[in-house]
Amino acid sequence: MEEKLKELQEKLQESCLGGGLERIEQRHQKGKLTARERISVLLDEGSFEEIDMFISQGCHGLVADQREFLGDGVVTGCGTIDGRLVYVASQDFTIMGGSLGEMHARRIVYAQELALKNGVPFIQINDSGGARIQEGVASLEGYGEIFKFNTLASGVIPQISIILGPCAGGAVYSPAITDFVFMVDQVSHMFITGPDVIRTVTGEEVTFEQLGGAAAHSTRSGVAHFFDQTEKECLLKVRKLLEYLPSNNVEDPPEKEVTDSPFREDESLLTVVPEDPQKVFDVKDIICSVVDNGEFIEVHALFAGNLVVGFSRLNGKVVGIVANQPAVLAGCLDIDASDKGARFIRFCDAFNIPLVAIVDVPGFLPGVSQEHGGIIRHGAKMLFAYAEANVPKISLIVRKAYGGAYVCMCSKKLGTDLVLAWPQAEIAVMGPEGAVNVAHRREISAAENPEKVREEKVRQYRERFANPYVAARCGFVDAVIDPRKTRYHLIQAVKMLHRKREDRPRKKHGSIPL
Amino acid sequence: MTKYTVEIEGKPYEVEIEGEGPSYSVIVDGVPYEVSIQEERVREEKTLHAQGPVVVSSPSIPTSRAMSPGSVPSPMPGTILKIHAVEGKTVSAGDLLFTLEAMKMENQISSPLTGTLKRILVKEGQAVNTGDSLAIIS
Numbered sequence: 001m002e003e004k005l006k007e008l009q010e011k012l013q014e015s016c017l018g019g020g021l022e023r024i025e026q027r028h029q030k031g032k033l034t035a036r037e038r039i040s041v042l043l044d045e046g047s048f049e050e051i052d053m054f055i056s057q058g059c060h061g062l063v064a065d066q067r068e069f070l071g072d073g074v075v076t077g078c079g080t081i082d083g084r085l086v087y088v089a090s091q092d093f094t095i096m097g098g099s100l101g102e103m104h105a106r107r108i109v110y111a112q113e114l115a116l117k118n119g120v121p122f123i124q125i126n127d128s129g130g131a132r133i134q135e136g137v138a139s140l141e142g143y144g145e146i147f148k149f150n151t152l153a154s155g156v157i158p159q160i161s162i163i164l165g166p167c168a169g170g171a172v173y174s175p176a177i178t179d180f181v182f183m184v185d186q187v188s189h190m191f192i193t194g195p196d197v198i199r200t201v202t203g204e205e206v207t208f209e210q211l212g213g214a215a216a217h218s219t220r221s222g223v224a225h226f227f228d229q230t231e232k233e234c235l236l237k238v239r240k241l242l243e244y245l246p247s248n249n250v251e252d253p254p255e256k257e258v259t260d261s262p263f264r265e266d267e268s269l270l271t272v273v274p275e276d277p278q279k280v281f282d283v284k285d286i287i288c289s290v291v292d293n294g295e296f297i298e299v300h301a302l303f304a305g306n307l308v309v310g311f312s313r314l315n316g317k318v319v320g321i322v323a324n325q326p327a328v329l330a331g332c333l334d335i336d337a338s339d340k341g342a343r344f345i346r347f348c349d350a351f352n353i354p355l356v357a358i359v360d361v362p363g364f365l366p367g368v369s370q371e372h373g374g375i376i377r378h379g380a381k382m383l384f385a386y387a388e389a390n391v392p393k394i395s396l397i398v399r400k401a402y403g404g405a406y407v408c409m410c411s412k413k414l415g416t417d418l419v420l421a422w423p424q425a426e427i428a429v430m431g432p433e434g435a436v437n438v439a440h441r442r443e444i445s446a447a448e449n450p451e452k453v454r455e456e457k458v459r460q461y462r463e464r465f466a467n468p469y470v471a472a473r474c475g476f477v478d479a480v481i482d483p484r485k486t487r488y489h490l491i492q493a494v495k496m497l498h499r500k501r502e503d504r505p506r507k508k509h510g511s512i513p514l
Numbered sequence: 515m516t517k518y519t520v521e522i523e524g525k526p527y528e529v530e531i532e533g534e535g536p537s538y539s540v541i542v543d544g545v546p547y548e549v550s551i552q553e554e555r556v557r558e559e560k561t562l563h564a565q566g567p568v569v570v571s572s573p574s575i576p577t578s579r580a581m582s583p584g585s586v587p588s589p590m591p592g593t594i595l596k597i598h599a600v601e602g603k604t605v606s607a608g609d610l611l612f613t614l615e616a617m618k619m620e621n622q623i624s625s626p627l628t629g630t631l632k633r634i635l636v637k638e639g640q641a642v643n644t645g646d647s648l649a650i651i652s
Contacts, residue, residue, distance in 0.1 A: 205550060278620045329590050330619035367591050367644050431618055450624040 015053040015070035019094025022426070027094065027468065032187070033231055035075045035092035038125050038164065038373070041235045042088065043079035050077035051114075052107045056351035059103060066134075069095045072104040073128075076111040078120075080244050084254075087115035090125035093165055095131035100171065104132070105142025112149040119248035121158040123238065126175060127165030132369070143170050158245045160238055161187035163224075164231055168212075174188045175224065179347055180241065180299070183214035183224040184234045190217060190224075210397040222336060224304040241297060244311040244318050245351060252352050253318035261294045262315045262491045269483040273360070273399050273424060277431075280326040283308055283358055286398060287321055290487040292315075299344060304336035305329075306365075309344040311353070315491040317498070320348035323358035324409065327397075330337040332367035333405045342381035342512075349389035354494055360399040362431065379408060380513040386410040388510060392497035394490065397421040397477070402430050407449045412476040417500065418493045421477045422486075432458045435465070539650075544586040544635050563615050584627055585647040592616025594636045594648070605631050605651060612636075614649055627651055 016036065018024065024034055033041065039048055043503070058068040073095035089108045091098040115122035131139040153159055154177060161175035162182045166191045175181045175190070183190070183253040191212035198204050198211070210216060218227035226241075246253045259499035266289045273281055288294040291312035298310035306327035310321055322341055324331040333341075347354050364375060386393070386408070395409065395416045406427065410416045421427070429435065436444070436457040451471045464470070471477040481489045516528045530541040538549045596613040599605060605625045612623040625631075629651040636648050 126535055277616060278615075280619055280621060326619065327622070330617040330621050332590070362619060365590055365617075369644060433618060 011054060018071065018073075018075075018092045019069070019096075023094035032093075032164075033492075034094065035090040035125065035127070036233065038162075038235060039075060039079070039088055039090050042123065042125075042162075043081060043086070044083065047079035048077055049079065049090075049318055050075065052076055052110060055103050055107045057101055057103050059172060069354060071095065072101060072107060073098050074100075074104050074107050076107050078111075078114070081207060081239050084247060085118065085120045086242070087111045087120060088120075088123045088125070091128045091165075093127045093129075096132060098127050098165065099129045099132035100139050100142055101132035101135040101143050102138040104137070105139065105146055109142075109145050109149055110150055112146070112153060115157055116153045117150070119157060119250070121140055121160065121242065121245065121247060122153060122178075123160045123162065124174070124178070124288045125162045125164055126167040126171065127163075128171060128173055129166060130169050140170070141173070146174050147177060150174050155249060158242075158249045159353065160241070161444045162238060163190055163214075164190075164234070168192070168194060172223075177290070181217075181223060182226045182228065182238060183217055184228050184231055184232050185214045187231060188214050188217075188224075195475060202507045205497075218302040220303075222300060222340060225299050227302055239441040241311075244297060244313075244353075244354075249350055249352065254343035255316045256292075256313060256320075257315040258292060258313075263488055265484040266290070266487070267484060272483075273422070275424075277400070277426075281328065281329045282324045283331075283360065286486075287312065287323060290490055291319075291321075293317065300340050303339045304334070306331055306334065307337035308343050309340060314356075314487075314494050317494055318353055319356045319494065320344060320353045321356050321358065322409070324361040326360050329365060330362050331360055331361060331400075332365040333379060333382070333408055334370055335375050336371050338375070338378040338382040338408075342378075342385040345382070345385040345389055349385070349391050352391060354394065354497065355386075355410070356494075357393075357395040357410050358491060359395055359397045359401050359406065361402065361405040361409055362400050363403050363405045377513050379404070382408050383414065384510070387415050388504075388512075389415070390500075390504060392494065392500045393417050394493045394497070395419045396486065396490065397425040397427060398483075399424060399426065400431065401425065401427045410476075411472075417497050418479070418491065419471075419477045420479050420481050420486075420489055421468035421472070422483045423468065423480055425468040425477075425480075426462070427468060427471045427477070428461075428465045432461045432466055436461055450464060516652055539652075541647075541650075544647055546650055584629070584651050586611060586623065586626060586651065588614065588642040588646045588647040588648055590614070590616045590621070590624065590646060591643045592621070592641070594638055594640045594642060595620060597634060597636070597638055599625075599634065599649070601631055601634050605629065608629050614642070623648065625651060 002137045027034055054070050055072050056068050056070050057072060074089055074091050076089045078085060089111045112122055159178035160180045161178045164187055172190050189208050189212040189299050195206050195208060195211055214224060214227050217224035226237055244253060260342040269289055272285050287296050296310050297313045306325050308325045312319055312321055393410055393416045407414055436454060440457050444450045444453050468477050472480055515530050515532045520527045520529050526617040528543055532539045540547045540549050571619050592614045594612055598614045599611045606628045607625055610622055611625050614621045631651050632650045634649045636642060
């Protein structure tokens, strides 16, 4: 028996060492953590339980000269984050560059399966050279199975991808399907075809970092949702994000003890929106003023800044915030903002997170590139996502709500349950100047003093249309509130809707205009 | 800086070229490009488009990093209401450069990077489109 125990010990140790001490040392010198070290930063101390430690390509018998690696280049198992169970898979670059072979994939898929069966989040840490060439098509099928499980689990359990190394070719599609992608500056790289291939085919010169670095994907492509400077900060931010997410789609998001008074008023909200409708402001000032302790975890913070999305709490209850940002692109909706908003709204809807829209939108961004880029198709996603969502939906109109963009930010009839408005809200088909130019063009041009007539018409228009009371009379605005008491009113709104049930016609799924 | 007027298929282009190979800053009708010449490609392209200039690059990427010299693109279509910066002066990332009136709003356009404001390519009152270069910083 002693012999047997010794053998077990040796094998366990072999598996834990991955590609060997030398390679681990090389990684440390580069300032990188190993697959297991990353797991230990991510999970609660000592909570990790590893599974399938002995999985290996050797199960099929080894070809001559082939070295066997127990674990096959990935570490999987479960553990807890703030005491809540999660499953993880962390690729080990020290074993054959973290390349994905058949058994490597099988190990990941089994962790996915267990996460799904248990209804808990699945977190993957990607650090891999790609498909294992020696294993041929079997490794490609491995990807296929991972993608399938990602897709089946989508909307059932939260799935998070942390890219801490290369993630290239087909491998990128697993993170792309998951709900949130985290990337680290100078560490993470994602692309379908690398700089070398691009140079040969199109002649474009581009570095790894410019092409697929964290900055590129956080600011331009929108592939990454979170950007960090170091691996540790990134892993800790994943823990932070999970504080806002339920474990699965039948649970409510975790509540937190409230230390911020629901009655707290804020005088600054009287002046945060400039009186001059041409002046811009930062919508995050409003968000941080009204939510619990000013805590807001922003998703896609560097991408499509004209729409701000993220999670906060109102009196302990998690809400998803979707807000126009007047400080960027005047707060217009455009292609990227629509995609960003739609994805976030659908995530919140899938995971029982009430939606709060903060509206100050002058319209859609004009331009040929927007039209030909398909703003009709993309804007439709946002409308579709909002109309389809049956979680509690609350809108707060703080200034402009014009035209189709107003509907897109979830107007009453699109399905908002409660619409609140500040007294300076202007809800109309278009802004006063534009409307007057269309409706009174002849009258103005025929006048002796056109400017004076125009000004008068604009004043009349403001009085008649550009205020919250017209919409409130029609029941499209449910309450006009004192801005100082916004926090209280939003908390009440969430409370009023917390038992909301709204059934949808039975169907396999809708056909969102993708 | 050398200026050329290049005619391609009957259409004239104003081209300004600066730098001593293999990298050049090229401004074609106000749009800046960073160009690096690769010997072999140049030959290929020359035979293909004998009459045109050889540009082996795409317009500058407006990220805050790895841009020198960099251009400040207009984020949206609108009118330059006010220019807050002076040519030749140093600017820091985040400094206010322009006020752009668009969508009946006064949008603030700040410098994406720290450097010298080499050129201002627009005038007050000028209409600009998305991506139009407003200034060059190096």
